Structure formats: C-alpha cells, structure tokens
Amino acid sequence: MVVNEPIKQNDVLPSEHLDSVVIRFAGDSGDGMQLTGGQFTNASAVAGNDLSTFPDFPAEIRAPVGTTFGVSSFQIHFGQKKILTAGDELDVLVAMNPAALMVEKSSLKKGGLIILDTGSFSDRNIKRAGFDTNPLNDTSLEGFRLLKIDISGLTMECVKEFGLGKKDSLRCKNLWTLGLVYWMYGRSRKETTDWLEKKFMKVPNIASANVAALNAGHAFGETAEISGDISKYNVPAAKVDPGTYRNISGAEAIAWGLIVGAQKCNLKIFFGSYPITPASPLLHILSNLKSLSVTTFQAEDEIAAICSAIGASYAGSLGITSSSGPGIALKGEAIGLAISTELPLIIVNSQRAGPSTGLPTKTEQSDLFQAVYGRNADAPLVVLATKSPGDCFRVSIEAVRLAVKFMTPVMLLTDGYLSNSTEPWQIPDLDKIKEFPVNHISNPEGFHPFFRDKETLARNWAIPGTPGLEHRIGGIEKSYDSGHISYDADNHQKMTDARIGKIKGISEFIPLQEFEEGDEKDELVVIGWGSTFGPINRAVFNSRNKGYSVAQIHLTYISPFPKNLGDILRSFKYILVPEMNAGQLVSILRAEYLVPAIGLNKVEGKPFKISEIEEAIKARMKG
Amino acid sequence: MNVQPEKLKANDFASDQEVRWCPGCGDYAILKALQRTMPDLGVKKEEVVFVSGIGCAARFPYYMSTFGFHTIHGRAPAFATGIKIANPDLDVWVVGGDGDMLSIGGNHLIHVLRRNVNLQLLIFNNEIYGLTKGQYSPTSRIGTRSPSTPSGSLESPISAVQLALGAGARFIARSLDTDQKHLPMVFSRAHKHTGTSLVEIFQNCIVYNDGVFDGFTAKDVSAEKQIKLEDGKPLIYGKDRNKGLIIKKNSLELTSVELGEKYTESDLLVHNEKDRTLANLLASMDSPDLPVAVGVIYCDPIETYDQLISDQEKQANEDKPNLKINDIINSGYTWKV
Ligand code: SF4
Numbered sequence: 001m002v003v004n005e006p007i008k009q010n011d012v013l014p015s016e017h018l019d020s021v022v023i024r025f026a027g028d029s030g031d032g033m034q035l036t037g038g039q040f041t042n043a044s045a046v047a048g049n050d051l052s053t054f055p056d057f058p059a060e061i062r063a064p065v066g067t068t069f070g071v072s073s074f075q076i077h078f079g080q081k082k083i084l085t086a087g088d089e090l091d092v093l094v095a096m097n098p099a100a101l102m103v104e105k106s107s108l109k110k111g112g113l114i115i116l117d118t119g120s121f122s123d124r125n126i127k128r129a130g131f132d133t134n135p136l137n138d139t140s141l142e143g144f145r146l147l148k149i150d151i152s153g154l155t156m157e158c159v160k161e162f163g164l165g166k167k168d169s170l171r172c173k174n175l176w177t178l179g180l181v182y183w184m185y186g187r188s189r190k191e192t193t194d195w196l197e198k199k200f201m202k203v204p205n206i207a208s209a210n211v212a213a214l215n216a217g218h219a220f221g222e223t224a225e226i227s228g229d230i231s232k233y234n235v236p237a238a239k240v241d242p243g244t245y246r247n248i249s250g251a252e253a254i255a256w257g258l259i260v261g262a263q264k265c266n267l268k269i270f271f272g273s274y275p276i277t278p279a280s281p282l283l284h285i286l287s288n289l290k291s292l293s294v295t296t297f298q299a300e301d302e303i304a305a306i307c308s309a310i311g312a313s314y315a316g317s318l319g320i321t322s323s324s325g326p327g328i329a330l331k332g333e334a335i336g337l338a339i340s341t342e343l344p345l346i347i348v349n350s351q352r353a354g355p356s357t358g359l360p361t362k363t364e365q366s367d368l369f370q371a372v373y374g375r376n377a378d379a380p381l382v383v384l385a386t387k388s389p390g391d392c393f394r395v396s397i398e399a400v401r402l403a404v405k406f407m408t409p410v411m412l413l414t415d416g417y418l419s420n421s422t423e424p425w426q427i428p429d430l431d432k433i434k435e436f437p438v439n440h441i442s443n444p445e446g447f448h449p450f451f452r453d454k455e456t457l458a459r460n461w462a463i464p465g466t467p468g469l470e471h472r473i474g475g476i477e478k479s480y481d482s483g484h485i486s487y488d489a490d491n492h493q494k495m496t497d498a499r500i501g502k503i504k505g506i507s508e509f510i511p512l513q514e515f516e517e518g519d520e521k522d523e524l525v526v527i528g529w530g531s532t533f534g535p536i537n538r539a540v541f542n543s544r545n546k547g548y549s550v551a552q553i554h555l556t557y558i559s560p561f562p563k564n565l566g567d568i569l570r571s572f573k574y575i576l577v578p579e580m581n582a583g584q585l586v587s588i589l590r591a592e593y594l595v596p597a598i599g600l601n602k603v604e605g606k607p608f609k610i611s612e613i614e615e616a617i618k619a620r621m622k623g
Numbered sequence: 624m625n626v627q628p629e630k631l632k633a634n635d636f637a638s639d640q641e642v643r644w645c646p647g648c649g650d651y652a653i654l655k656a657l658q659r660t661m662p663d664l665g666v667k668k669e670e671v672v673f674v675s676g677i678g679c680a681a682r683f684p685y686y687m688s689t690f691g692f693h694t695i696h697g698r699a700p701a702f703a704t705g706i707k708i709a710n711p712d713l714d715v716w717v718v719g720g721d722g723d724m725l726s727i728g729g730n731h732l733i734h735v736l737r738r739n740v741n742l743q744l745l746i747f748n749n750e751i752y753g754l755t756k757g758q759y760s761p762t763s764r765i766g767t768r769s770p771s772t773p774s775g776s777l778e779s780p781i782s783a784v785q786l787a788l789g790a791g792a793r794f795i796a797r798s799l800d801t802d803q804k805h806l807p808m809v810f811s812r813a814h815k816h817t818g819t820s821l822v823e824i825f826q827n828c829i830v831y832n833d834g835v836f837d838g839f840t841a842k843d844v845s846a847e848k849q850i851k852l853e854d855g856k857p858l859i860y861g862k863d864r865n866k867g868l869i870i871k872k873n874s875l876e877l878t879s880v881e882l883g884e885k886y887t888e889s890d891l892l893v894h895n896e897k898d899r900t901l902a903n904l905l906a907s908m909d910s911p912d913l914p915v916a917v918g919v920i921y922c923d924p925i926e927t928y929d930q931l932i933s934d935q936e937k938q939a940n941e942d943k944p945n946l947k948i949n950d951i952i953n954s955g956y957t958w959k960v
Pocket of ligand 1: 645650754827828830831
C-alpha cells in the first residue's frame with residue numbers, strides 16, 4: 001500500500017508550519033468530491049483559517065464512470081493570511097482515480113503532493129483516462145511527491161462490520177480520504193461526524209460506516225508508516241476582525257441580500273425564474289424561504305419569468321428575475337419595457353462561458369456588454385457587479401435600494417464561480433443596515449404616472465388598487481407632461497434624455513470610487529470588476545511588495561460609473577484591465593473616458609492566476 | 624353615515640383617450656359590450672386591471688378608465704400572472720388578438736390556462752394580423768391570400784378552444800363582436816368563474832379580412848349556422864328551432880338532425896358544461912352542415928393557482944412561525960473570532 005522511502009514514525013515528526021495550502025479533491029462525479037470539499041471547508045473555517053473555495057464539476061449530470069469529462073473536483077485554499085483566491089497552483093492533489101490524475105496533474109506545483117487511490121488504478125481505468133502506460137510505474141510523475149494508498153481496499157476493510165454491499169462500502173472512500181487529510185492538517189472530525197449522523201439518521205449503518213471510514217483514514221495517518229516527506233502540517237488561524245462568522249456562497253449571499261433589501265423598503269419579493277445553469281441555486285434557496293414574504297414562480301420560459309416579475313412590480317411588489325447569459329438574452333425585450341415604464345426590477349445574471357450554450361458550468365464575465373448595451377434603442381439601466389461571495393450580500397441590498405429609489409431595472413452581475421464558491425463571512429448586524437422605505441403614492445390630486453421627483457427623476461409608483469389613480473402605462477412612448485401615449489418627436493427626445501439623465505444622475509447617490517491598494521500617485525492602476533477581485537488584489541499586493549508602483553480599483557458600479565472614476569483613471573500613466581472576457585470593460589472605459597487602457601484577457605473557464613496578473617503588471621511597467 | 628356609492632355606468636369605464644381603431648372595426652363593439660358589462664360585475668374601478676400585449680386588440684386597456692398595462696407582444700398572460708399573484712385582490716383581464724395569443728404568445732397562453740390563474744382572458748380572433756397590415760395569422764384558413772402569402776397560406780389554422788381544452792383550461796366560451804346581447808352574458812359568466820376564463824370572440828377586421836365570419840354571423844344565416852349553448856338544455860338551433868345535435872351512429876362525432884317525424888327534442892344531446900368530451904366535440908364542429916358553437920362550451924372550476932400559492936405561503940408561515948432572516952443567516956456552522 002505505501003511508500004518509496006525510509007520509514008519514520010510520524011508522531012515523532014515535528015509538524016511543519018505553513019502559511020497557506022491549496023488542496024484539490026478530484027474524483028469521479030459519483031465519488032462525493034463536492035461533499036468532501038465542503039466538509040473540509042467547514043473544518044478549516046472552524047480551525048480559524050481564512051479560505052476560499054472553487055467547486056468545479058462536469059456539465060453532464062452523470063458522466064460515464066472513469067472518464068476525464070466525468071471528473072468532479074473541489075479546490076480549497078486556506079491559511080493564516082487573508083485568502084482571496086482559490087489558489088494558483090496545488091500543493092496537494094487528492095486523485096481518487098486515474099482520470100482525476102490525468103485532468104488535474106498539470107495544476108500541481110513542482111514538488112507537490114499527490115495522494116492517490118491505487119485501488120482504482122485498474123488497467124481499464126488507466127486506459128479510459130487516456131494514459132498509455134500506468135503512470136504509477138513510469139516516469140511521468142517524477143518531480144511530485146506520491147502517496148500511494150489502496151484507499152478502496154482499506155475502506156472496504158474498515159466498513160466490513162456494517163454489512164453494506166460492495167458499492168455502498170466503496171462509497172465511503174471519500175470519508176476515509178477526508179480522515180487522512182484531516183489528520184495531515186490537524187482538523188477536528190467532530191463536525192463532520194455530527195453531520196454524517198444527522199444526514200444518514202434514517203440509515204444508521206451507512207452513518208456508522210462513513211464515520212468509521214473517516215476515523216480509519218485519520219488513524220492511518222496517526223499510526224501508519226508514511227514516507228518521510230509527508231507529515232502533519234500546522235496552518236495557524238488567520239487574524240480576522242472579531243465577530244461571528246459563517247461560510248457563505250455567492251448564491252446564498254444574493255438570496256439573503258435581496259430579502260434584507262426588500263425588508264428595508266418594506267416590499268414583498270416576487271421572484272420569477274426559469275431553471276438554467278449556473279443560476280438555479282438562487283431559485284432553490286428563495287423557494288425555501290416562503291415565510292419571509294418571498295413568492296417564487298418557476299415560469300414556463302425565461303421571457304415569462306421576467307414578464308411575471310415586471311407584472312409583480314407593477315402591482316407593487318419587488319419583482320426579481322434571475323438567469324444566465326442566454327436567458328438574459330431572451331429577456332431583453334421585457335427589460336426594455338421595464339425601462340420604458342420605469343418600474344423597479346432586479347435582474348440577476350450568473351454569467352457563464354459562452355457564446356450560445358458555451359460552457360455552462362464554467363465561469364466567465366463576458367456579459368458586460370450585454371448588461372450595459374444589450375437592448376434595442378437607448379435603454380439605460382443600472383449595472384452592479386459583485387466581487388466575492390460575501391460581497392454579493394452587500395451589492396444585492398444596494399441593487400434593491402437603487403431599483404426602488406430610482407424606479408429602474410438593475411442588472412446584478414455575478415458569475416458561476418461566485419455563485420458556487422464560498423468564503424468565511426462576518427455575519428452583519430442587520431439592524432445597522434439603513435432602511436429605505438417605499439411609499440406607493442395614493443394622492444390623486446394632480447396625479448399622472450410619469451410625474452418625476454425633481455431630485456432623483458424617479459417617476460411616481462402608483463399601484464393598482466389605489467382609488468383615483470387609475471391609469472394606463474405601456475411600452476409606447478409617453479408624454480413627459482401627462483403620461484399619456486405620445487407620438488410627438490420632441491417629446492421622444494425629452495423622454496429619452498430623461499431616462500438617460502436619470503441613470504447618469506444616480507452617480508450623485510452612490511459612493512465615490514475608492515482604492516483597494518495604492519493611490520493616484522502610483523504609475524499603473526489595475527482596474528477590474530466581478531470575481532477577478534481576489535487574484536487582482538493579491539497580484540497588486542505582491543507587486544507593491546516587490547517595489548512596483550501599482551494601485552488597484554475594483555468596480556461595484558458599472559452603470560453609472562462613480563463620478564470620480566474619470567479623474568482617477570486620467571491620473572495614471574498605465575491602466576491595466578484584467579477580465580475573463582475578450583475585452584469588454586476595457587472598451588467601455590476607453591469609449592467613456594478616452595484613456596489608454598489595456599486589457600488582460602482570458603476565457604479559459606477558470607479564474608485568473610495571481611501570477612498571470614503579476615506578469616502582466618511587470619510587462620507593462622517594463623514596457 | 625353610510626352612503627351607498629352610486630352604481631357606476633358604462634360611461635364611467637370609458638377613458639378620456641380617443642379610440643383609434645379603424646372605423647367599423649369589430650373592436651368597438653367589444654369595447655362597448657365590456658363597458659356595459661362592467662357596472663354589473665360589482666367590482667371597484669381601482670381594482671380592475673386590463674393587461675394586453677401588442678396588436679390592434681391590445682390597445683384595449685387605453686380605452687378603459689381602469690388600471691391598464693400595455694406590455695409586449697405575446698406576453699400579456701405572463702405579466703397578468705405576476706400581477707395576480709402579487710395582489711390576488713385585483714380583478715385581472717387579459718386582452719389580445721389571435722396573433723398575440725396563439726402565435727408569438729402561444730406558450731404563455733398554454734401555461735396560464737394550465738396553471739388556472741384567476742383572471743379573464745379575451746382573444747379577439749379576426750384571423751389576420753391587422754396592426755402590421757394584413758398578413759395571415761395562425762387562425763387564418765388554408766389558402767388565405769395576404770401580403771406574405773400571395774399564393775395562399777399553407778398551414779392549418781389553430782383552434783383556440785381546442786388548444787385551451789388540451790392545455791387544461793377550466794372555462795372556455797365563445798361569442799361574437801356584434802352580438803350585444805350574448806357578449807355581455809359571456810363576459811359576466813367569464814368573470815363569475817374562478818380560474819382562468821378563456822373567451823374567444825370572433826371579431827371582424829373590416830380593413831384586412833372583412834366578412835371572414837359572414838358564413839355564420841351574417842344576419843340572414845346566423846340562426847341556422849350558430850348554436851347558442853345553454854347548460855342543461857338540449858342542443859337545439861335554427862330559425863324555427865327545428866334542428867339539433869346528436870351523436871352519429873357508430874362514430875364519436877356530432878351530426879345535425881332535423882326535428883320532426885324521425886327525431887324529437889328528447890333525442891337530442893343535452894349541453895353539460897362539465898362534460899369535457901362534449902366540449903371537444905362542440906369545439907371541433909367546422910363542416911358546412913354543422914353550426915358554430917357559441918356560449919359557454921366548458922366550465923368546471925377547480926382550485927386556482929393564486930389561491931394554491933397563498934395556501935402554501937400560509938402553510939410555510941405556520942410551519943416556521945416568527946422565522947426571521949436573521950435566523951437563516953445565523954443557521955448552520957457559525958464560529959466566533
Ligand atoms: S386593422 Fe382591422 S382589427 Fe385593426 S383596427 Fe383596423 S379593422 Fe380593427
């Protein structure tokens with residue numbers, strides 16, 4: 001089962017101190033890798049580490065066993081410093097089968113550790129994964145440290161007493177592996193044990209078998225003879241602000257943020273949606289929160305989803321719809337109606353790689369043009385972007401505030417990576433979040449539906465059921481002065497200006513752009529939006545430490561931009577815009593401010609590596 | 624002191640907007656009939672919402688003095704669903720033409736019917752696209768010559784009523800723009816029904832498809848070519864009320880017989896609004912020797928979608944009373960630093 005080299009008792013080994021570690025659990029879709037990663041995440045959070053995770057699963061629900069396209073993996077980066085990304089390179093790869101090794105080995109850093117289940121390295125599996133010869137016997141894994149264990153066999157052995165069949169017994173091998181990794185990093189098994197007992201309450205022998213596997217893996221680490229270069233590691237707790245914390249995924253943060261936002265303005269939520277990857281988790285989460293004044297409606301298609309939400313807003317609720325790029329495309333005409341009738345509406349776009357069906361489970365941020373420009377005619381709306389799972393909470397509340405204050409649709413951009421990944425999040429005191437109550441008007445005197453607030457240019461929100469306010473609205477152009485249908489050309493100019501002016505004017509009601517790192521005195525600014533925040537921030541931080549004069553700004557507000565953004569950008573010699581698209585924000589910035597911004601672009605379905613951005617900074621400043 | 628509000632009149636439901644349909648358009652008659660019906664429905668003006676898509680018929684909301692939402696092509700049922708779920712106290716009416724409801728909006732029509740949202744849905748069927756200047760529509764008969772089908776259209780027309788039955792509609796009726804007695808009766812019945820009430824109205828487009836329904840609506844033929852359905856009454860028609868419908872021998876089809884020596888009234892089928900099979904047979908009568916069925920073809924109420932949604936929400940509140948978002952956010956693993 002084990003080992004290449006001299007044998008030592010590991011309990012006499014000193015535990016090695018590490019700043020941070022990146023582990024990826026990889027296996028077949030059916031191997032329970034997401035669950036394993038999720039449990040390790042909780043255990044690391046409980047141990048006080050800061051962390052960031054990246055679940056990566058195949059597009060096929062049940063891909064054939066043992067194939068490379070059926071590999072499901074979960075990456076976690078944890079440590080004692082502030083962790084902003086799921087990590088560039090792996091320190092540890094857990095490969096449950098040859099296909100996982102095939103797919104993931106290129107992400108491993110030189111000298112990294114591979115823990116693999118030799119029990120799954122049958123000739124058939126090796127061939128199926130695309131290896132010509134058994135990688136355990138040739139030189140292809142030279143330069144890595146290998147921990148070869150017959151995890152399958154050991155798992156079968158340790159769950160024997162519970163009388164499960166072969167299939168169910170083997171299913172426990174992820175817990176065995178988790179037990180071993182828990183031992184390596186000194187994680188507590190208690191939470192996972194409790195969780196297993198609860199999850200399998202109705203099938204106690206399965207619960208016991210899984211717990212036994214977890215303990216057996218842990219005991220293996222404690223007692224077995226393991227090669228000299230594997231030992232216990234100590235990753236101390238991170239220094240973070242005092243408070244109560246939890247792990248939060250982007251999808252949860254959006255759902256909860258929307259609910260808190262709706263409560264702060266005293267509206268009921270109507271959420272109309274249609275299933276689409278990777279946006280569906282939001283529908284699922286909200287569907288479970290009906291008792292919090294949330295109505296969810298799974299519509300017959302994307303168009304009906306948004307139309308029902310607009311109908312609900314018209315009737316006085318907060319209408320919300322959610323989708324991913326292809327679905328947002330279908331909603332385009334209805335968004336135009338919400339802009340024309342000036343109704344509050346929130347459109348959440350969990351972006352994915354495209355065009356068309358593209359790579360549904362892979363992440364990208366290539367719907368920025370669609371968000372800002374993607375409608376017929378001059379149809380401005382508010383565009384906000386979230387930068388991390390926890391940030392989704394804050395930005396969702398802001399989306400609600402702007403939608404109701406300015407009577408406008410708000411496009412909230414997140415992405416597949418943000419929706420699914422998690423990070424520790426300090427639970428906020430909800431009472432400290434400002435209220436922004438909505439008043440549906442009721443006074444018929446001098447009423448017309450397009451009467452605007454002088455300051456915000458928002459129109460009246462008069463809802464059906466209010467005596468004396470009966471009126472008709474629609475997509476035909478409306479008279480500025482009466483709200484009635486108007487085909488008058490001058491009036492159309494005035495209304496177009498009013499709609500654009502209203503959105504532009506929002507820049508007076510949002511915070512000024514601030515720096516994440518550095519300031520105007522630096523030479524180069526890296527500007528980003530969305531989930532690239534983590535790698536950009538770390539790359540800028542590292543570059544500054546190396547003496548480069550680099551600053552960072554990261555946008556939440558993309559339409560409108562903060563009013564000081566132009567001045568900030570013009571003060572820099574170099575402007576670098578990393579994006580997971582072919583260059584969208586960079587084009588908008590160049591068009592808007594006539595600045596010489598340069599893009600750093602990639603669309604590989606994966607977040608940026610810190611090193612890629614550092615390289616680009618270096619190259620620019622040498623340039 | 625309790626002052627009884629004065630009963631509203633038809634005129635009270637007319638908006639101040641100039642009506643812009645072509646002179647002689649059947650839509651005028653429908654508007655008039657509905658404005659005349661509204662005061663008798665016992666609803667408050669501010670609780671009524673007319674929702675429409677795009678097309679000539681879809682201008683309807685502008686002419687009613689109630690709340691109105693003129694939306695986008697084909698999607699009115701989806702907007703109306705959101706409105707009704709958000710505020711079930713509203714009295715929601717959806718208005719659209721055959722292109723709006725049966726072509727671009729066909730999907731939404733199917734699903735609003737299947738869900739049984741409590742609203743009225745009026746299809747003004749003129750078998751043509753009027754607003755876009757006369758192209759054939761999904762209800763146009765085969766061979767219809769139009770700007771886009773100069774050699775005649777090739778497709779079989781869709782039947783709104785049969786489609787609705789297939790989609791699981793619980794109230795289906797038909798009427799005619801010009802029949803100012805029948806139309807208000809059908810509107811009242813549609814309004815009284817709890818659930819989605821579909822009303823197909825044969826409407827004459829005087830500009831692009833004039834007289835397309837003359838075969839059964841013209842004064843001289845209407846009594847012979849229409850059968851006005853009444854629940855529990857025999858299926859009888861004709862100027863002299865001397866014709867009726869029976870099931871054909873050895874076949875599940877309706878046939879028309881003459882009353883006299885061979886058949887008497889007691890041989891005729893009796894209309895039963897809850898009989899789906901009969902509804903199907905009545906809806907599919909389209910041969911020259913059979914009349915066109917008008918009136919309430921099918922009516923068999925069940926729970927409405929909006930009611931079921933609020934029941935579920937009530938249940939959720941009972942299951943987790945006093946649940947706060949704060950509890951959710953603080954649930955699961957939390958740790959203190
Ligand atoms: S085009 Fe036809 S349906 Fe449209 S308003 Fe004119 S007559 Fe009526």
